[in-house]
């Protein structure tokens with residue numbers, strides 16, 4: 151199929167993009183890896199596409215204080231190759247190779263992935279696991295939204311109609327940071343049936359501040375809070391038994407299979423969390 155007709159404008163600045171978003175039924179175009187597919191399938195038919203790829207300064211990865219800031223236009227492949235991400239954001243580094251295929255990672259952006267908010271996507275779950283935040287620019291200027299408050303529902307976020315997501319920020323890993331990541335997909339590169347992004351802080355021989363952020367089990371990334379508490383007390387099987395998730399059947403698997411796989415992933419990720427950082 152072909153998309154419905156649309157106009158195209160290339161924004162040269164954030165201010166221009168925000169102003170253009172004020173026009174009826176306009177949509178931002180970043181890497182196009184999700185948006186163009188929805189247009190081609192006529193799942194959406196905006197009258198104007200605003201290309202933000204020409205806006206300078208949104209493609210940078212930088213350490214800022216104790217945070218790592220990743221600009222909205224940083225491509226998945228660029229982040230995957232970044233030494234800074236490898237060192238200071240090791241959970242994201244583990245998750246990035248699981249996003250689609252190289253061609254998709256070459257164009258797809260971190261900002262697009264967070265803004266699109268696919269419940270089976272890796273980056274939103276990592277952002278929740280890492281106490282991350284989202285920087286947004288709208289008609290009234292810049293504001294910061296905590297990741298926990300950003301994902302509102304299925305493909306629904308706290309972004310307003312004239313907002314541009316400009317960056318994400320995550321606390322830089324320290325020597326005590328522990329991370330774990332695993333997902334189950336039919337083939338490498340497919341969206342996961344179930345996935346788990348996790349972080350914790352080493353505390354003596356145990357773990358503290360455990361965050362288990364599942365994807366593919368609900369309409370948003372979903373924390374398993376009771377399992378987090380059980381894992382912090384050192385009992386992996388108790389954590390599996392406590393898994394407080396309520397997945398629904400979908401095209402990939404039944405709810406019961408997803409719940410079972412969530413436990414399998416938790417055992418794998420718990421081992422990773424307990425390994426000292428290299």
Ligand SMILES: Cc1cc2nc3c(=O)[nH]c(=O)nc-3n(C[C@H](O)[C@H](O)[C@H](O)COP(=O)(O)OP(=O)(O)OC[C@H]3O[C@@H](n4cnc5c(N)ncnc54)[C@H](O)[C@@H]3O)c2cc1C
Pocket residue numbers: 177178179180181182183184185186187222248249250251254257258259260261262263265266268270271272273309313314315316339340341342
């Ligand atoms: C075959 C295939 C397999 C894939 N597999 C995976 C996978 O396994 N895991 C995964 O996570 N993703 C997967 N993707 C999606 C891919 O990661 C996309 O790159 C990502 O979801 C969207 O990023 P984008 O830059 O391409 O955004 P676009 O497609 O350009 O935009 C997506 C949406 O976000 C909005 N948007 C984009 N940027 C901004 C911004 N800065 N501010 C506000 N709104 C914005 C757009 O208006 C649009 O509504 C796959 C895609 C394909 C085609």
